[in-house]
Amino acid sequence: MGLFKKTPKNLPEYWxxxxxxxxxxxxxxxxxLIFVVLDTETTGFSFEDDRILSIGAVKIxxxxxxxxDVFDIYLTQEKFNKETVHVHGLLKNGxxxxxxxxxxxxxxxxxxxxxxxxAHHAGFDMGMLNTALVRHGLPxxxxxxxxxxxxxxxxxxxxxxxxxKPSYTLDELAEKFSISKKDRHTALGDAYITxxxxxxxxxxxxxxKNFSLKSLIR
Amino acid sequence: MKNLISERVxxxxxxxxxxxxxxxxxxxxxxxxxxxxxKEKNSIIFSVDESQHSHFYLVHxxxxxxxxPATSNILDFxxxxxxxxxxxxxxxxxxxxxxxxxxxxxxxxxxxxxxRPIAKENEEVTVFLMESFASNTRNPYAKNQxxxxxxxxxxxxxxxxxxxxxxxxxxxxKKLVTCSTRTTIQKAAEIMTKRQIGSILVIRKDLxxxxxxxxxxxxxxxxxxxxxxxxxxxxxxxxVITYPKNLTITQAQMAMMKSNISHLVIxxxxxxxxxxxxxxxKHDVMVSLGDNPAVLxxxxxxxxxxxxxxxxxxxxxxLLTGYLEQNIPLGLIAKIxxxxxxxxIKQVVEISIAKMDTPPPAKFAWLALGSQGxxxxxxHTDQDNALVFEDVPEEDLPKTTxxxxxxxxxxxxxLNTIGYEYCPADMMASNPKWCLSLQEWKNKLSYWIGNPGxxxxxxxxxxxxxxxxxxxxxxxxxxxEHIFRTVEKYPVFLVHLANGALQSPSPTGFFRQFVxxxxxxxxxxxxxxxxxxxxxxxxxxxxxxxxxxKAISNTWERYEKLAELEPNNQELYLACxxxxxxxxxxxxxxxxxxxxxxxFIQLDQLSKQEKMKLKRTFKAIKEIQELITLRxxxxxxxx
Numbered sequence: 001m002g003l004f005k006k007t008p009k010n011l012p013e014y015w016x017x018x019x020x021x022x023x024x025x026x027x028x029x030x031x032x033l034i035f036v037v038l039d040t041e042t043t044g045f046s047f048e049d050d051r052i053l054s055i056g057a058v059k060i061x062x063x064x065x066x067x068x069d070v071f072d073i074y075l076t077q078e079k080f081n082k083e084t085v086h087v088h089g090l091l092k093n094g095x096x097x098x099x100x101x102x103x104x105x106x107x108x109x110x111x112x113x114x115x116x117x118x119a120h121h122a123g124f125d126m127g128m129l130n131t132a133l134v135r136h137g138l139p140x141x142x143x144x145x146x147x148x149x150x151x152x153x154x155x156x157x158x159x160x161x162x163x164x165k166p167s168y169t170l171d172e173l174a175e176k177f178s179i180s181k182k183d184r185h186t187a188l189g190d191a192y193i194t195x196x197x198x199x200x201x202x203x204x205x206x207x208x209k210n211f212s213l214k215s216l217i218r
Numbered sequence: 219m220k221n222l223i224s225e226r227v228x229x230x231x232x233x234x235x236x237x238x239x240x241x242x243x244x245x246x247x248x249x250x251x252x253x254x255x256x257k258e259k260n261s262i263i264f265s266v267d268e269s270q271h272s273h274f275y276l277v278h279x280x281x282x283x284x285x286x287p288a289t290s291n292i293l294d295f296x297x298x299x300x301x302x303x304x305x306x307x308x309x310x311x312x313x314x315x316x317x318x319x320x321x322x323x324x325x326x327x328x329x330x331x332x333x334r335p336i337a338k339e340n341e342e343v344t345v346f347l348m349e350s351f352a353s354n355t356r357n358p359y360a361k362n363q364x365x366x367x368x369x370x371x372x373x374x375x376x377x378x379x380x381x382x383x384x385x386x387x388x389x390x391x392k393k394l395v396t397c398s399t400r401t402t403i404q405k406a407a408e409i410m411t412k413r414q415i416g417s418i419l420v421i422r423k424d425l426x427x428x429x430x431x432x433x434x435x436x437x438x439x440x441x442x443x444x445x446x447x448x449x450x451x452x453x454x455x456x457x458v459i460t461y462p463k464n465l466t467i468t469q470a471q472m473a474m475m476k477s478n479i480s481h482l483v484i485x486x487x488x489x490x491x492x493x494x495x496x497x498x499x500k501h502d503v504m505v506s507l508g509d510n511p512a513v514l515x516x517x518x519x520x521x522x523x524x525x526x527x528x529x530x531x532x533x534x535x536x537l538l539t540g541y542l543e544q545n546i547p548l549g550l551i552a553k554i555x556x557x558x559x560x561x562x563i564k565q566v567v568e569i570s571i572a573k574m575d576t577p578p579p580a581k582f583a584w585l586a587l588g589s590q591g592x593x594x595x596x597x598h599t600d601q602d603n604a605l606v607f608e609d610v611p612e613e614d615l616p617k618t619t620x621x622x623x624x625x626x627x628x629x630x631x632x633l634n635t636i637g638y639e640y641c642p643a644d645m646m647a648s649n650p651k652w653c654l655s656l657q658e659w660k661n662k663l664s665y666w667i668g669n670p671g672x673x674x675x676x677x678x679x680x681x682x683x684x685x686x687x688x689x690x691x692x693x694x695x696x697x698x699e700h701i702f703r704t705v706e707k708y709p710v711f712l713v714h715l716a717n718g719a720l721q722s723p724s725p726t727g728f729f730r731q732f733v734x735x736x737x738x739x740x741x742x743x744x745x746x747x748x749x750x751x752x753x754x755x756x757x758x759x760x761x762x763x764x765x766x767x768k769a770i771s772n773t774w775e776r777y778e779k780l781a782e783l784e785p786n787n788q789e790l791y792l793a794c795x796x797x798x799x800x801x802x803x804x805x806x807x808x809x810x811x812x813x814x815x816x817x818f819i820q821l822d823q824l825s826k827q828e829k830m831k832l833k834r835t836f837k838a839i840k841e842i843q844e845l846i847t848l849r850x851x852x853x854x855x856x857x
Binding site: 056058063064065066067068070072155156176178182183186188189192196199200203206 | 221222223224226227249250251252253254255256257258259279322324327631634635640642643644
């Protein structure tokens with residue numbers, strides 16, 4: 001397959017820098033891994049037609065989040081979807097300082113590096129980010145991705161009483177782990193809730209047999 | 219960079235000293251630099267002699283214990299909003315104590331470099347820090363060391379950090395109820411009844427002059443010495459014994475013993491010549507000491523706050539540790555602790571009902587299942603529970619179910635707050651499958667008994683150990699009778715249940731060595747729960763069910779009953795009863811020592827004698843399993 005893969009030329013320097021981080025394999029020791037827990041707020045659910053309004057992310061190193069080192073970026077919008085605004089409360093060019101999509105992506109790549117990406121319903125956020133990257137002629141993200149809605153299910157005991165729901169919402173997780181739902185529906189607020197839920201899920205899974213990063217991916 | 223998360227942090231820390239006196243600029247400056255640290259239960263935050271971290275800590279969620287590992291004394295217990303690990307940073311020395319997450323915790327790491335200049339500028343902060351370093355007062359759960367003022371084996375350097383429990387401050391009730399000297403006896407009695415108190419302070423010109431307790435009414439009024447129309451002056455005990463605030467528990471106890479009284483008055487300057495601040499009663503002292511179940515029950519019943527119950531449950535654990543140290547028979551310990559746990563749950567249910575907009579639309583019962591249902595739950599474990607409500611007309615069923623599901627959600631959440639983990643298999647009344655009307659439960663039970671697949675047998679085995687935690691007993695009796703009737707109709711169910719009871723893995727291998735776990739986190743440790751306790755519990759259940767004995771859910775009581783019903787097997791049954799108690803005691807000790815469920819045992823930590831004791835119980839397990847195999851002809855049917 002690799003033979004037919006188009007290798008876009010003239011990739012910007014920040015991409016090469018990002019890409020070069022993946023040359024070394026990740027540490028085998030789970031406790032040494034760095035995680036970036038992210039959430040995006042968007043104008044809607046279509047990868048093609050909708051746009052990212054904001055990206056929020058926090059970094060977890062050794063079970064610690066530094067308040068200083070968080071990612072909180074708002075994007076200028078050329079397209080504006082009235083319907084989703086009241087859900088997220090983000091107004092087009094509201095009081096927040098906004099930056100262009102390409103600049104936001106550049107900053108995000110710099111922030112995320114080769115960390116493991118964690119998100120709730122990660123498929124959606126990754127889809128939005130990758131579509132945006134491709135739109136600007138860049139390749140897709142190379143990071144390993146974990147989805148809290150998937151790994152949460154691994155904490156549940158399989159019994160006839162729990163027919164695991166196909167998916168759990170972030171609200172359900174926050175409820176289960178008694179995480180305050182303050183700042184819900186802002187990218188950074190959701191990223192923080194996801195991060196705490198992630199830490200709690202991991203500590204429960206660590207007790208199980210054969211725990212490793214691999215066991216989480218599938 | 220100011221962001222949502224730093225705002226969230228600032229929003230929390232501004233409520234707690236010393237941050238509550240900071241202006242918002244310093245607060246945000248601090249919040250932006252905070253580290254949010256997640257700590258698993260039992261993980262260490264810093265250990266003795268570790269060099270300084272660049273941060274000190276504030277507990278955001280959870281709890282942290284500070285202890286001296288050499289003596290394994292817990293010296294301080296930090297709850298939400300408490301700070302720790304600050305003194306060494308100011309004194310510029312290594313940590314003198316070990317900090318450990320007592321439960322799953324989230325901590326805020328506050329950078330000392332940013333905090334130090336803020337503290338210097340702000341006099342109130344400095345004063346707070348000086349006071350807390352000097353007195354080390356906040357310490358409600360320090361290990362009780364009666365008659366031991368200083369730890370003799372400690373050297374000088376540690377002693378300024380060590381908190382002496384006997385110097386623990388006694389908390390007194392600040393809500394003063396008073397009357398004047400001219401108040402009539404009748405009026406005073408009315409006030410006391412209305413406020414539900416046992417004593418009232420008599421005041422003249424704002425100064426405390428006397429006190430009246432229930433005893434005074436009995437001795438001086440009912441006996442006819444004084445008419446109820448007389449003034450309180452004629453019966454009050456005077457003068458009052460006064461003390462300044464910051465009285466330690468030991469001082470309070472001494473004072474009460476010395477003057478043979480049960481109430482002390484706390485005044486501003488400690489003399490009767492200043493205004494009263496509060497009353498310290500014998501009851502307050504007892505609660506602070508936490509070594510009396512009756513006092514704890516009373517305290518639990520009085521509270522209307524879930525958080526307060528959580529604190530009281532810590533006293534229950536202190537009590538449990540003490541009982542085990544004193545080697546009190548386990549049957550008795552289990553009775554007392556279960557009684558206390560039941561009281562907590564009852565109070566939680568009552569508080570939760572009060573939180574609902576309307577009273578329950580039908581009669582209901584809250585059932586404790588599993589170990590709690592068997593009254594064998596000594597340590598904090600998962601919550602397993604169910605709810606049954608009386609049958610209602612069909613059109614009201616959806617509405618009623620919704621009400622009880624909401625109520626159950628409140629209750630399970632509150633139970634989680636006071637320390638019961640959610641059941642990972644979701645066997646809780648907040649699950650719509652475990653919150654049913656009587657008829658729905660009967661249908662479900664009939665189904666389990668009539669179609670005993672592996673799931674159904676497992677469900678029955680968890681469910682059949684139920685006991686009433688709150689509500690209507692006859693709903694429960696009704697269910698029990700239904701179970702016995704149905705089992706009679708489907709005797710094959712007992713065979714399946716018996717087969718289930720034989721499924722637990724064997725405790726010893728071919729050479730009579732312990733079988734340890736092969737992999738996972740508990741590699742090389744012995745699984746006491748599934749290899750030793752569960753076979754006994756399962757066997758007792760199937761045997762007692764085959765005799766249709768209801769209302770005994772406790773395992774050793776079941777064996778005692780069986781010994782009575784089958785005199786020819788008496789010896790074996792009594793051995794099983796003894797083995798269950800011995801194993802449970804073992805598990806509880808292990809759990810308390812390691813602050814976990816006690817399920818997994820590190821064999822190398824056991825003495826030879828303990829190992830022998832454990833092995834003796836295995837003999838009973840083997841024999842009871844043989845009895846079940848023969849009696850229910852398990853092999854014939856299942857092959």
